[in-house]
Amino acid sequence: MTGSQWWMIWPDNAALSAVLWFIIAMPFLYAARKPVHELLRSLSNAIGGPLRLGARWLLAAAREMKERNKAVLLAHGREETGQRIEREFERVAALVTRDLQGYPALQRKLLDETTRIEEDYKKCGEVPPPPPEWVTAVEAMAKVKSGGSSEMVQNVLEEIDRSIKKIYDRVITEYREAYESRHKILNGFMPFWRSLQRTLAQADTHITSLNERATHIDAQMDKYQEIVEQTRKAEHVLTVSAATQFAVALLVLCIAAGGALINYKLIALPMSEMVGAGDWLTASLRTSDVAALVIIFVEATMGLFLMETLRITHLFPVIHNLSDVMRRRMMLLAFGLLVTLAGVEAALALMRDMLIADKAALLQSLSSAPQQLPENGMLSRIPTAGQMLLGFILPFALAFVAIPLESFVNSARTVGGAALVLLARGAAFALRLAGNLVRSLARVLITLYDVVIVLPLLVERLISRKKQEEIPDQDLAVRRH
Amino acid sequence: MDRRDFILALPALAASFTTASCADQKAHSQAVYLLVDTSGTYAEEIGKAQIIVNYLLGSLNSGDSLAVARVKTRSFSEKDIIAKATFDGRPSQANAQKRAFREQFDAFARSSRGSAYTDITGGLIQGSMFLNETGAGKKTILIFSDMQEELDKQTQRDFPIDLKNIRVVAVNVVKLRTDNIDPRLYLGRLEGWQKRVKAAGAAEWLVINDIEHLDRLLKG
Numbered sequence: 001m002t003g004s005q006w007w008m009i010w011p012d013n014a015a016l017s018a019v020l021w022f023i024i025a026m027p028f029l030y031a032a033r034k035p036v037h038e039l040l041r042s043l044s045n046a047i048g049g050p051l052r053l054g055a056r057w058l059l060a061a062a063r064e065m066k067e068r069n070k071a072v073l074l075a076h077g078r079e080e081t082g083q084r085i086e087r088e089f090e091r092v093a094a095l096v097t098r099d100l101q102g103y104p105a106l107q108r109k110l111l112d113e114t115t116r117i118e119e120d121y122k123k124c125g126e127v128p129p130p131p132p133e134w135v136t137a138v139e140a141m142a143k144v145k146s147g148g149s150s151e152m153v154q155n156v157l158e159e160i161d162r163s164i165k166k167i168y169d170r171v172i173t174e175y176r177e178a179y180e181s182r183h184k185i186l187n188g189f190m191p192f193w194r195s196l197q198r199t200l201a202q203a204d205t206h207i208t209s210l211n212e213r214a215t216h217i218d219a220q221m222d223k224y225q226e227i228v229e230q231t232r233k234a235e236h237v238l239t240v241s242a243a244t245q246f247a248v249a250l251l252v253l254c255i256a257a258g259g260a261l262i263n264y265k266l267i268a269l270p271m272s273e274m275v276g277a278g279d280w281l282t283a284s285l286r287t288s289d290v291a292a293l294v295i296i297f298v299e300a301t302m303g304l305f306l307m308e309t310l311r312i313t314h315l316f317p318v319i320h321n322l323s324d325v326m327r328r329r330m331m332l333l334a335f336g337l338l339v340t341l342a343g344v345e346a347a348l349a350l351m352r353d354m355l356i357a358d359k360a361a362l363l364q365s366l367s368s369a370p371q372q373l374p375e376n377g378m379l380s381r382i383p384t385a386g387q388m389l390l391g392f393i394l395p396f397a398l399a400f401v402a403i404p405l406e407s408f409v410n411s412a413r414t415v416g417g418a419a420l421v422l423l424a425r426g427a428a429f430a431l432r433l434a435g436n437l438v439r440s441l442a443r444v445l446i447t448l449y450d451v452v453i454v455l456p457l458l459v460e461r462l463i464s465r466k467k468q469e470e471i472p473d474q475d476l477a478v479r480r481h
Numbered sequence: 482m483d484r485r486d487f488i489l490a491l492p493a494l495a496a497s498f499t500t501a502s503c504a505d506q507k508a509h510s511q512a513v514y515l516l517v518d519t520s521g522t523y524a525e526e527i528g529k530a531q532i533i534v535n536y537l538l539g540s541l542n543s544g545d546s547l548a549v550a551r552v553k554t555r556s557f558s559e560k561d562i563i564a565k566a567t568f569d570g571r572p573s574q575a576n577a578q579k580r581a582f583r584e585q586f587d588a589f590a591r592s593s594r595g596s597a598y599t600d601i602t603g604g605l606i607q608g609s610m611f612l613n614e615t616g617a618g619k620k621t622i623l624i625f626s627d628m629q630e631e632l633d634k635q636t637q638r639d640f641p642i643d644l645k646n647i648r649v650v651a652v653n654v655v656k657l658r659t660d661n662i663d664p665r666l667y668l669g670r671l672e673g674w675q676k677r678v679k680a681a682g683a684a685e686w687l688v689i690n691d692i693e694h695l696d697r698l699l700k701g
Binding site for chain 1: 508509510535536538539542543544545568570571572573575576579580583
């Protein structure tokens, strides 16, 4: 019998041996049925219980984290909206100070112009022509009876007619002259009207601008109100806003990292001229590379301080709490250092170009290939100038990284918190699923065990049924006796 | 730790940091010792040696060391070193050193004369001493020779040598007239050198005959 056949009751017949073993084992398996069932149930409880407990704990932790995230988000939103409202009020105050402080003067000007127009208007009121004095004379003459002295009367009348015509002409002329002067006065109204119109339009613009600001403030106040009331809408809006900010800030930071990499490439080689190319800080870190990185980080830090002192970013409350004089000094210091570093970088960029040219010349002299003619001076200077310019500009460009960095830091709390909640919920689901699987598996194993010992179980059922049938017969016999 | 302890600990910290830095610096640098055979007819190959020197000058970086020595009747002497340099940390200075080195070697190439015997073993011993003194992390001896050692009667070289952690590369091992008659002589010569070098504890033994493929010189 070989080593693998030791268990075979029937030599060289594995199937028959297995059946025999099964038949032998069946009474023992039947006898061990209850303990095995208990064991499987205990095992399922022992494994599934902690899993379900873990799932419940994770869900509770996720709920707590969500609440905390919500509180932080709303607090941050409240602060931000508060700042915006404050800024709007500052703008309104500036508008009022700038535009409406001249309002009394404007009003006086309007009153003056109105008074002048009124006076002029009065001046140009129509003056009725004076009643002709000759009307009475005409009436008297009309009463004179015509007789022998008709010739004389006729002469008088003719004389009167002449006089009247003369007087009439004079009166008409005067009347026309008066009208002409009134027209002139009316014509003189035009510039005043225009000025009045302009003044009123200006006042209207100011009022409209104020109205717009007021609408803006109303919208911000509504938002603020919703945040204070902790509505779902406010939470949703703030979360979406934070996610957008996070994505945009991340994108800008990636671009800035690209810029920093180019900057690093520009100054890493010339830094070896300053600190030595053969120095290594660790197994893989060259001192010159670290020095170049340090310069870039210092530039970014100076940029950050500059933005802080300019009150564009709000990462360091200490800087904001400084007095204005101190803050301005710090701003000048940061700007001065930034300019100095930019100058250093421009010089390093020039040195890089010179080193590369020197190395190229050396390699050219060492190679067996024929010597190349030097390039046109103007053409070779363009990349050098470009490198120097880039070296000077990049530190200032890096300074603006502070703005997306602040957005990133602020929004990372919200986005990270939401991701953590999601992760906790996912883990809770996985644990719960595993716990349920263990319990179901235990049930399946119990049933499977019963299937294996189905024959003894059938026998047990038959015996118990027979016993149940016998018990009523005995009872009946006892009653008969 | 109080303030005084902290101040006292600072120099120790700086010293340990500097030591670690120096150790790293040595580990990253490499040193190359080129033996140039000037005996007999092989002296005509000096033009190829110039190409190899130029290649080395173009490939070695700041902090690396290079020495070129000639192989003649007795080569275990500092006087046989034609030019040596440890290149400065500043790239501009290193380039200037390389130019000076090349001029030195060019001057030697113009005025070199053939020697009667060939003491490769003496050159190897001198080379290993030079390389160990540099403390470089990677050490290489290049032997520009036909690997046919010929010693005069007084010179004693039949003893074990120490080439521990040193790569030994035989370059431009030309075939002699006798090798052409019986190639086993050439193969046997190279095998003999390989055994000897390996027995001396060398990190690697390599033969490069095609000087168009010098990139393998410093690899490994």
